[in-house]
Amino acid sequence: MPGGDGPRGSVGDAVPRRQGRGEVSVHRYRDGVSVVELRGAVVLLGRFPALAGLDLSVDVGETVLLQGPNGAGKTTLLMLCAGLVRPADGEVRVLGHDLTVERREVRRRVALLRHGTGLYEDLTAAENIRFWARAAGLGESEATSRAASAVGLLGLDDRLLGRPVHALSAGQRRRTSLASLAVRRPDLWLLDEPHAGLDQVGRDAVDSLIRDAVSAGATVLVASHELERVRSLSPRVVTVAAGVVVRDSGRGGGTTRPACTPEAATGEAADA
Amino acid sequence: MREVFADALLIAAKDLRIEARSRVLVNQVAPFALLVLVLFGFALDADQRTLRTFAPGLLWVAVLLASLLAVQRSTSLEHADGAHTGLRLSGMAPSSVFLGKAAAVFVQLAVLEVLLVVGIVVLYGSTVEDPLLLVVSGLAAGVSVAATGTLYGALASGLGVRETLLPILLLPVLAPVLIGATRAFDDALGAAAVDGWAWLGLLVVFGLVATVLGALAHGALIED
Numbered sequence: 175m176p177g178g179d180g181p182r183g184s185v186g187d188a189v190p191r192r193q194g195r196g197e198v199s200v201h202r203y204r205d206g207v208s209v210v211e212l213r214g215a216v217v218l219l220g221r222f223p224a225l226a227g228l229d230l231s232v233d234v235g236e237t238v239l240l241q242g243p244n245g246a247g248k249t250t251l252l253m254l255c256a257g258l259v260r261p262a263d264g265e266v267r268v269l270g271h272d273l274t275v276e277r278r279e280v281r282r283r284v285a286l287l288r289h290g291t292g293l294y295e296d297l298t299a300a301e302n303i304r305f306w307a308r309a310a311g312l313g314e315s316e317a318t319s320r321a322a323s324a325v326g327l328l329g330l331d332d333r334l335l336g337r338p339v340h341a342l343s344a345g346q347r348r349r350t351s352l353a354s355l356a357v358r359r360p361d362l363w364l365l366d367e368p369h370a371g372l373d374q375v376g377r378d379a380v381d382s383l384i385r386d387a388v389s390a391g392a393t394v395l396v397a398s399h400e401l402e403r404v405r406s407l408s409p410r411v412v413t414v415a416a417g418v419v420v421r422d423s424g425r426g427g428g429t430t431r432p433a434c435t436p437e438a439a440t441g442e443a444a445d446a
Numbered sequence: 447m448r449e450v451f452a453d454a455l456l457i458a459a460k461d462l463r464i465e466a467r468s469r470v471l472v473n474q475v476a477p478f479a480l481l482v483l484v485l486f487g488f489a490l491d492a493d494q495r496t497l498r499t500f501a502p503g504l505l506w507v508a509v510l511l512a513s514l515l516a517v518q519r520s521t522s523l524e525h526a527d528g529a530h531t532g533l534r535l536s537g538m539a540p541s542s543v544f545l546g547k548a549a550a551v552f553v554q555l556a557v558l559e560v561l562l563v564v565g566i567v568v569l570y571g572s573t574v575e576d577p578l579l580l581v582v583s584g585l586a587a588g589v590s591v592a593a594t595g596t597l598y599g600a601l602a603s604g605l606g607v608r609e610t611l612l613p614i615l616l617l618p619v620l621a622p623v624l625i626g627a628t629r630a631f632d633d634a635l636g637a638a639a640v641d642g643w644a645w646l647g648l649l650v651v652f653g654l655v656a657t658v659l660g661a662l663a664h665g666a667l668i669e670d
Contacts, residue, residue: 282537290528296467309536
């Protein structure tokens with residue numbers, strides 16, 4: 175089991191850990207039980223099946239690269255795992271919870287980075303990070319401590335932190351957004367194109383964030399078109415096309431489920 | 447319950463801090479409301495007696511129109527760059543988010559009401575005869591407008607047409623507030639011989655229902 179050791183304890187420990195929102199949660203999943211377990215997951219956007227019977231299993235501490243062409247269903251898959259869209263069919267369990275009935279339990283333990291930064295333009299970067307820490311239910315001192323840690327990890331300096339978000343560059347906003355997610359110390363990171371719009375320093379900071387999260391026992395799903403960069407972080411590559419998984423390299427990096435559909439070929443071509 | 451109010455306070459403080467920085471109320475909403483009062487003056491031919499008679503109704507029409515701007519601004523804060531997704535993932539109770547946002551809109555409306563009362567005293571020559579009734583009915587109507595506006599702002603936002611549909615959805619629902627607040631202010635400003643305290647009861651009931659309904663329904667409205 176990768177990433178089983180670390181500050182959060184191994185998966186099977188069932189170690190109580192403070193989650194924010196004023197509660198102590200216990201890891202409900204055990205060895206052999208996946209953090210993400212999707213069987214035949216179907217998500218409809220209107221009448222269009224964005225996910226069309228998708229199967230995926232991800233264990234604790236894994237970093238998984240999701241690749242595929244635009245419109246393949248990668249973002250919808252991340253939103254499903256975050257509990258933001260309802261499955262129309264199939265079995266969907268995340269962090270041990272059935273997403274059809276326990277979405278709120280899942281939401282508070284995941285961090286989702288999307289194209290929007292989730293920041294308030296008229297607040298400073300520091301105020302945004304602090305607000306999101308407090309919104310996660312952390313007390314004053316804990317919020318301050320975690321904000322300092324996240325700021326250091328993302329390489330945000332004091333000069334930048336004091337600026338309103340509307341005065342920041344796109345890359346600086348992206349890093350501030352990641353810091354505002356990092357303060358929550360989520361069990362599951364869902365990152366949609368995390369390197370987009372970042373310079374080399376920012377990209378390295380994102381890689382550090384992912385490595386740090388995994389070493390702490392978290393699980394990371396990354397949807398990205400920057401394959402070489404993310405492959406250095408993840409031996410497991412899952413190819414999604416037309417709302418289903420068409421190739422899964424497996425945890426060791428070897429292909430366990432070869433492409434067998436025209437969509438898979440399309441995905442490969444798009445990513446090449 | 448304590449957590450609900452603590453989170454609501456966090457949201458309200460955030461929205462008011464943003465307002466203090468952006469000055470949308472000061473630079474846009476308040477001038478718009480005062481301009482409406484001036485235009486009513488022109489439309490009624492600057493006859494001070496007529497203006498004094500209709501001042502309570504004109505004031506509350508101005509408040510309702512300006513409240514559309516305040517509610518749209520409050521809603522757009524969360525949707526401009528995807529912050530509403532962060533709130534859904536934060537684990538905060540939807541009722542906390544509703545109460546916090548409604549409280550911030552209420553504070554802005556209260557400031558606006560003070561400005562408009564000063565406006566009708568200066569522009570229309572109105573006089574305050576029952577300050578207590580004026581303040582209490584102003585607060586009750588403010589709560590009603592803020593709670594209903596926040597609820598309908600979330601509804602219109604969920605339908606994806608918040609800028610255009612909000613006035614059509616919100617203004618008819620606020621008609622009882624307009625009537626009740628106008629009658630209460632008629633009494634408080636001595637513009638008509640009515641029992642303003644009886645109309646205050648309507649405002650209090652409306653405000654309570656809107657707040658409770660909003661707190662209960664907000665979760666369903668902000669889900670996709």
